Structures are given as C-alpha cells and as structure tokens.
Amino acid sequence: MRPAWPLWPSRGYPQQIRPVGQTSLRRLRSSLVRPAQFDHSRPTEAVPTETIRISQEEQKNHRAIACSHDLYALHTSSPGSPLFQPSGTHILQKLQAFLRAQYPSYGFQEVLTPTIYKKSLWEISGHWDNYKDDMFAVTGRGAQGGHDPEREIGENEEYGLKPMNCPGHCLLFKSQKRSYKDLPLRYADFSPLHRNELSGALSGLTRLRRFHQDDGHIFCRPSQVKNEISQTLDFVRMVYRTFDMGDYKLRLGTRPEQYIGSVDDWDRAEARLKAALQESGQHFDINQGDGAFYGPKIDIILTDANGKDHQTATIQLDFQLPKRFELAYDVPEPEQERTSESKLPGTANVQSETPVLIHRAIFGSLERFLALLIESDAGKWPFWVNPHQLVILTVGKDADVRQRAEEMAKQLASPDARAGPQTLKAHNFMVDCDNTDQSLAKKIFNARRRGYSFYAVVGRRNLEQPHGMQTLDISIGVHPSQQDVQQAIEAFVTSRVPPSGSLFDAKSTGTNLTIRQCQELLKDLESRFL
Secondary structure, three states: OOOOOOOOHHHOOOOOEEEOOOOOHHHHHHHHHOHHHOOOOOOOOOOOHHHOOOOOOHHHOHHHHHHHHOOEEEEOOOOOOOEEOHHHHHHHHHHHHHHHHHHHHHOOEEOOOOOEEEHHHHHHHOHHHHOHHHOOEEEOOOOOOOOOOOOOOOOOOEEEEOOOOHHHHHHHHHOOOOEHHHOOEEEEEOOEEEOOOOHHHOEOOOEOOEEEEEEEEEEEOHHHHHHHHHHHHHHHHHHHHHOOOOOOEEEEEOOOOOOOOOHHHHHHHHHHHHHHHHHHOOOOEEEOOOOEOOEOEEEEEEEOOOOOEEEEEEEEEEOHHHHHOOOOEEEOOHHHHHOOOOOOOOOOOOEEEOOEEEEEEEEEEHHHHHHHHHHHHOOOOOOOOOOOOEEEEEOOOOHHHHHHHHHHHHHHHOOOOOOOOOOOOOOOOOEEEEOOOOOHHHHHHHHHHHOOOEEEEEOHHHHHOOHHHOEEEEEOOOOOOOHHHHHHHHHHHHHHOOOOOOOOEOOEOEEEEEHHHHHHHHHHHHHHOO
8 A cells, every 4th residue: 555645734834734945855856757647636745935946957847937937726625626725826827918908809798607507518518428527517406206297397406517608608599589699609718617528537637527628609690700719729729829839730630530510510510620720721631520519610729838739729610509509590591591691680580590609719728828827938927927027135134124125025016006006007017125134145946946027126224215216126127038128118218218327238238217216117017018
C-alpha cells in the first residue's frame, strides 16, 4: 500500500492542502521529468517562496511558473478544480474584461444561466444519451422512492451539472416570441462548467473538471450563417494577435460515429463550415469524425512550449438543438428562408421557421488559455494583465519612510479614490510595498523574480521635499525583455517631465516622478496596452 503523504499542522497550513506558490523544488523538478506523475493534489514540503528559482526547462511548464507567481492551488477534496489565488484571479478577470470590452463591437449580449438542470432537459438536448459519462449527475430531494403526488411533476428527477451552456441559451431564446428581425441573436456566458474527466487525464490548468469558458451562441437565419462564421473567425484572429500567441492551426471536425440528426443536415453543415474556411484564406486540416455529436466544428489549435497541441477556440454549426428544443422565429417567406435565398422577406403569410445555432468560444477554456499564456510569456505579463504591476521598495529602516511608502502604494493603487462609493470607471492598479529589512539589492532581485513591470524606490531624501512634491525613483529594469513598457515610460517622461539629469540615459533606466506624475504614468500604460 502506498504510504500516506505527510501533513503539516505544525506549519500553520490546512491539512492536505498545497499552495502552488510554495512547492519543494526537488519534487517540482522531478515532476517535470515525469509529467504524468505531477499531482497538484498531493501536499509537498513547504519552502519559502524566495528560495524557488525557475530554470530554463521549468519556464516551459505553466505549473512551474504558477508556483513562483502563486497563481492557484489544488486540493484533494475537489480534483481538477483549481482554487485561484488573488494573482491568478486578477489575470482571469482581466481576460474576461478584455472579451467583455469587445462584445459590443461583435453584437454579443452577456447572460447568466443556471449551473444545474433536470435530467429531462438533458434528454431533450441529447446530452443524456450522448454525453452522460462526462457529466456529473446530482440527486435532488425526492429523487428516490418513487413519485410523490404532492410534489411538482418532474421534481423527483435526477439532475446534471452543466458541461456546456447551449441548452440554457436555447431556453432563453424560447422564452420570447421571435421574429426574423430579431436575428442574429448573440448570447455570451462565462458561467462555470463541469465535466467528469478521468482522474488520469487531469493536467495542470489544461485539463480540468471545473472551468470557465467564454461560451457564446448565435441564433441566426440560414442566409446569415456565412457572415456569422466569417465574423467569428475574424474575432479569433484579432484576439490571438492581441495576445501574441503565435500561429494557430484550424481543424474541421466532421460527423462522428455517434451523432444526432440526419446525414443531409450534417453534409449541409460541413459544407458551410468548409466554405467559410476556404473564403478566409487560412490553411486548415480536416479531422474526420471529430465533430460534436450535434454538429461539425472548426477547432483552433495552439501549441504549447513543449510542442503539445491544445484546442482553445471553437466554432460549431448546429441544426439539431434548435429542432429538439422546438425553437422558432416568424418569417413571411419560409421556403426561401430554408434555401438561404431570402434577402428581406416581403409581406406574405407569416409562418414559423427554425433558426440555425452557431456555438462559439474565443478563448475556449479560460484556464487552458491562461496556461498557454503563462508559458508564452514565461511569467513576464503584459502590463494590463500583470498581477504585479508596480512595487515600492524602501531604503533604510526609518519608520516614517516605511509609513509614507505604504501611503504612496495606496495612492497609486487607487489613483481615482474618493470619499464614498467609487465610480465604475475608477482606475485600479496592482501596487505592492516591500518595506522589509532586506537590502535594496535583495528587494530589487525579488521584484525581478516576481515579475513586476517596474518598481519605485523611496528613501529619506524623497521625503525631504514638501508633501505634495515628494517623489519616487522609478526604474523599469525589472525585465529587459519588456521593451514596450520601457519605451512607453520613456515617451511619457519625455513628454511630461522637464528634462533633467535624472531622465533615462544609456547608463540608467530610472527617473524621478511625483505621486501625481506616477499616477498619470500608470493610467498612460494601461491605455497603451488595453
């Protein structure tokens, strides 16, 4: 029998929990040699964070980088379901905020839908027959012991945690009477999804049981399918260029062995996706039999730092779910509507027609996209995503210097702060303060290792000026590779700060700014990088 793993009650940690940011380097490196044996759920020996180093080999593994940046933790009580630390949560929220900012341009409206539905709904959608093994079944009250006449019909059913959002979005579409003038109707949803993956398949953030997906569904007329798919491909291209994720592959998945609907519907859907890909001018491969059970799909594939392919974005064309949910919209000329020949219908007899459903995700699983982003950037985040944007380092041990540094950190973290409620558009930044007794050289070393975009130094001489004119010595020497941040700071300083000997030069990457100037700098950096 395998011996029990040690617990750490004496170290002040909950039993059997292992913070990702405090991992034994020896055990971490052995896991990289044998990736299949890497198990986040097992507790490991705690080591002070500052003793961890990231080697060249470890920089290719998002789990190792997450350790040094303290992004998330996993626990045996919920395998495959990460507990995100504040830093990891910040990045995920930034990814969501980025997409939310794009949604108005692409016509999407965000919705919220339930996490759990009755078995009868999953039977309508086809998931219970075709996807049940990958779902979590839940027993509700009264689900055992037969039907109770005093309860609502169907209350005794089993329930299932949703593995995807499409059934809920179909219910939203059906909740109102729809006209052809309402289409296309585009819903977006960040609700958490649950899929009962095999325990041996779980891997870091790339394969989970609970995850968030930027799920979107487009209900449209047949004549609108081509434009919607083309627009979605453009959406994907814009996002992946923004994050500089490199080249990605396109794969067309066709009818699998287990499917719903007619072969004619499938052939028609596959032909439309193939035509959209050909018109995009992008190279694509055909992956026979890899479609979803309800329709063919276009998968966007990214390759990680170790050469392994991961499916992220997806575009799926579905004629089946709208029929199974009996979705309809009113249209004057249904015959032309079905043949995709209609332009603007006339005023003939109004009849009902079934919409076409396009499933789409741009990031796909946010957690998986985050894993690939971690490896792509090697922990050197773009400024607007970075959970460590600025750190203030104190010089000396004077109590008043430390107190003033903490005050400065608060002022910079919330430059628009005011008494009472804050505005929805108020700026907020990730600003820390290191006022420990360590030497300045050690603090700078830690700032570099933690991945701060830049740092500021405050000492006794900075406090000798009047309160409103007190300055910080700004340095951007944290990551030499972050030339964009350095260039942005140089441009800011050149345009707003009078020339002086402290301006950037060949031997220095620092300058001297007041609190107000530093607040303006942070806002300027955010506007330059989204």
